[in-house]
Amino acid sequence: MELKYKIQGGNFNRAGYASSEVKKVLKQLNVDPKIIKRIVVALYEGEVNIVAHAFNGLATVTIDAEKIKIVLKDSGPGIPDVEKAMELGFTTASPAVREMGFGAGMGLPNMKKNSDFMEILSTVNVGTEVVLMNYFSK
Amino acid sequence: MKKTFHHAFGVDKSICVGCTHCMKVCPTQAIRIRGGKAELMANRCIDCGECYRACPVHAFKIEEDDLSAIHRFKVPVALVPAVMMAQFPDNVSTGQIYQAIHKLGFSRVFEVEQSVNFLKEKMMEYQQKNAARPLISTFCPATVRLIQVRFPALTDHFILLKPPHDLTAELVKNNLLNEGHDENEIGMFYITPCAAKIAAIKSPVGEEKSIIDGVINIDSLFNKIMYLLKNEEGISAADERTHLGADAITWSLTNGEAKHMKYTTLAIDGINNVDEFLEKLENEEINNVDFLELRACDESCAGGILCASNRFLVQGRLLRRASLSQQKTNNKSLTGKEKTEASAFLESKMTLDTIDARPVKLDEDLGTALKKMERIRELMCFLPGFDCGACGSPNCRALAEDVAQKRANISNCIFIQHTSLIDRDHAGRIIQKIWGDESLNKDCSKKGAKHEGN
Numbered sequence: 101m102e103l104k105y106k107i108q109g110g111n112f113n114r115a116g117y118a119s120s121e122v123k124k125v126l127k128q129l130n131v132d133p134k135i136i137k138r139i140v141v142a143l144y145e146g147e148v149n150i151v152a153h154a155f156n157g158l159a160t161v162t163i164d165a166e167k168i169k170i171v172l173k174d175s176g177p178g179i180p181d182v183e184k185a186m187e188l189g190f191t192t193a194s195p196a197v198r199e200m201g202f203g204a205g206m207g208l209p210n211m212k213k214n215s216d217f218m219e220i221l222s223t224v225n226v227g228t229e230v231v232l233m234n235y236f237s238k
Numbered sequence: 239m240k241k242t243f244h245h246a247f248g249v250d251k252s253i254c255v256g257c258t259h260c261m262k263v264c265p266t267q268a269i270r271i272r273g274g275k276a277e278l279m280a281n282r283c284i285d286c287g288e289c290y291r292a293c294p295v296h297a298f299k300i301e302e303d304d305l306s307a308i309h310r311f312k313v314p315v316a317l318v319p320a321v322m323m324a325q326f327p328d329n330v331s332t333g334q335i336y337q338a339i340h341k342l343g344f345s346r347v348f349e350v351e352q353s354v355n356f357l358k359e360k361m362m363e364y365q366q367k368n369a370a371r372p373l374i375s376t377f378c379p380a381t382v383r384l385i386q387v388r389f390p391a392l393t394d395h396f397i398l399l400k401p402p403h404d405l406t407a408e409l410v411k412n413n414l415l416n417e418g419h420d421e422n423e424i425g426m427f428y429i430t431p432c433a434a435k436i437a438a439i440k441s442p443v444g445e446e447k448s449i450i451d452g453v454i455n456i457d458s459l460f461n462k463i464m465y466l467l468k469n470e471e472g473i474s475a476a477d478e479r480t481h482l483g484a485d486a487i488t489w490s491l492t493n494g495e496a497k498h499m500k501y502t503t504l505a506i507d508g509i510n511n512v513d514e515f516l517e518k519l520e521n522e523e524i525n526n527v528d529f530l531e532l533r534a535c536d537e538s539c540a541g542g543i544l545c546a547s548n549r550f551l552v553q554g555r556l557l558r559r560a561s562l563s564q565q566k567t568n569n570k571s572l573t574g575k576e577k578t579e580a581s582a583f584l585e586s587k588m589t590l591d592t593i594d595a596r597p598v599k600l601d602e603d604l605g606t607a608l609k610k611m612e613r614i615r616e617l618m619c620f621l622p623g624f625d626c627g628a629c630g631s632p633n634c635r636a637l638a639e640d641v642a643q644k645r646a647n648i649s650n651c652i653f654i655q656h657t658s659l660i661d662r663d664h665a666g667r668i669i670q671k672i673w674g675d676e677s678l679n680k681d682c683s684k685k686g687a688k689h690e691g692n
């Protein structure tokens with residue numbers, strides 16, 4: 101099953117929509133709540149990153165009986181040094197964003213921690229694609 | 239005890255007109271219309287009472303024990319919540335209420351909030367000892383059930399301590415046993431503001447069997463007491479009331495618990511407010527709350543569906559009583575020694591077992607659930623999205639799910655009947671199945687029609 105959610109850059113009010121919807125689906129599918137929690141956290145951080153750092157994006161969620169695969173693809177500035185961006189505490193967030201409670205440099209590390217597989221492909225001035233995967237078996 | 243979920247609600251089919259009001263407000267989508275009558279889905283119903291409030295013809299019946307049931311016991315005990323005492327107008331004294339309850343056959347009367355001071359201390363200790371955040375109160379059984387059904391991941395957050403009426407019942411019963419009464423002589427009757435408490439007593443969560451033997455609804459006891467007060471001479475004051483402190487008196491009001499707990503606490507009342515908040519909590523959007531008090535009713539138990547008086551009046555009376563109680567010292571409060579003994583006893587009785595999640599899911603098996611989900615999404619392509627309820631399900635999505643679960647047919651949708659060119663007779667039969675044989679007949683006696691009341 102494939103689910104798609106548009107994510108609008110700059111609109112913090114709507115960040116969390118995709119993760120909330122995916123959560124509702126996974127609950128009905130009887131996925132272990134602990135695994136749902138990890139997926140929700142990872143997807144939410146991914147959404148916020150698009151809202152905070154990119155122009156617009158799309159979350160494509162594919163679910164089969166074994167796993168969930170989430171592809172977060174955006175058009176935006178891209179990440180020049182992915183390795184550096186993955187470091188705990190690294191951020192380029194503007195003071196305005198930080199004022200809203202984001203920008204601790206925790207998002208990407210948190211996504212890594214809460215997924216079974218994560219991959220980032222990014223091209224500067226084009227955009228970023230983050231792939232997340234979680235397995236349902238405990 | 240059987241492990242099905244007991245509900246205090248029933249639909250009186252002779253009164254129900256199948257109007258969909260209840261179906262639309264049910265927070266867990268537990269109602270369908272079949273044969274022109276509301277039907278409850280037992281695994282979803284959380285006993286919150288929204289349907290009861292919404293019903294324009296009072297078709298929902300709440301079971302209670304008949305007052306005559308108390309005569310099965312030699313020592314029938316009335317366990318009365320403070321909201322019950324606050325139902326009466328100011329010219330009725332509490333002494334009179336006590337006396338009237340005796341006249342009705344109870345040999346003892348106790349206010350259930352007696353154990354609140356004990357419970358309050360234990361909840362604060364619980365908060366110190368348990369790392370889960372937020373901790374969630376188990377006081378309101380309807381919100382406990384909402385979490386079990388809709389937010390399974392949050393069941394680890396409950397404070398596993400019994401509510402005041404349970405603790406007080408334990409204490410009272412123990413005292414009566416110590417006085418020399420036999421176990422089966424004692425009948426414990428709880429006077430309830432809501433159906434949720436009835437359900438919690440008849441099929442408890444977190445304990446094997448409730449200590450309460452029977453339940454009587456506030457509104458029916460209120461009527462009987464008012465009748466006695468009007469019609470019988472010499473209902474004077476019985477002076478046996480145990481002193482309740484302000485904290486105990488206000489415990490069942492909104493913020494009654496939360497104001498005693500540490501750090502960031504929130505008190506949320508109204509089942510939809512609770513649901514909305516828990517959704518955000520589960521989404522990890524909220525992560526700095528330490529304690530949650532959740533109450534299904536607006537203004538908490540003052541707004542219980544079985545209350546006889548207006549919720550704001552009840553609340554006002556309780557607040558007034560609380561401020562008076564702060565000025566008064568009462569000779570009936572327990573001595574130091576009695577207190578320690580009571581605490582030691584309650585401590586051995588206070589804990590609840592874990593409260594299980596019982597989520598509504600499409601299927602136990604993930605693969606099958608996934609197939610059903612895909613089917614639902616496919617069906618949604620065809621349903622119009624008007625959420626009109628004419629199919630007998632609360633909205634289009636619910637019909638799609640009912641179809642996927644083989645509980646309904648896609649042609650229950652009146653618009654699908656149109657677009658799929660079902661012939662008139664066939665459509666008529668479908669509508670009859672959902673709405674009953676007679677509901678489309680001309681009827682001028684219905685509510686709002688020409689000869690209403692005939």
Ligand SMILES: Nc1ncnc2c1ncn2[C@@H]1O[C@H](COP(=O)(O)OP(=O)(O)OP(=O)(O)O)[C@@H](O)[C@H]1O
Nearest residue numbers: 149153178185191192193202203204205206207208
């Ligand atoms: N989709 C994206 N497009 C462009 N840059 C990104 C994107 N996602 C992350 N980055 C860059 O990587 C940095 C680190 O991201 P990370 O999510 O770890 O922290 P943050 O978003 O700055 O703060 P936090 O997630 O704690 O609110 C960001 O500051 C930003 O420079």
Ligand code: SF4
Nearest residue numbers: 378432534535539542
């Ligand atoms: S708030 Fe009080 S009256 Fe209302 S359902 Fe909960 S326990 Fe019952």
Ligand SMILES: [Mg+2]
Nearest residue numbers: 148149207208
């Ligand atoms: Mg981030």
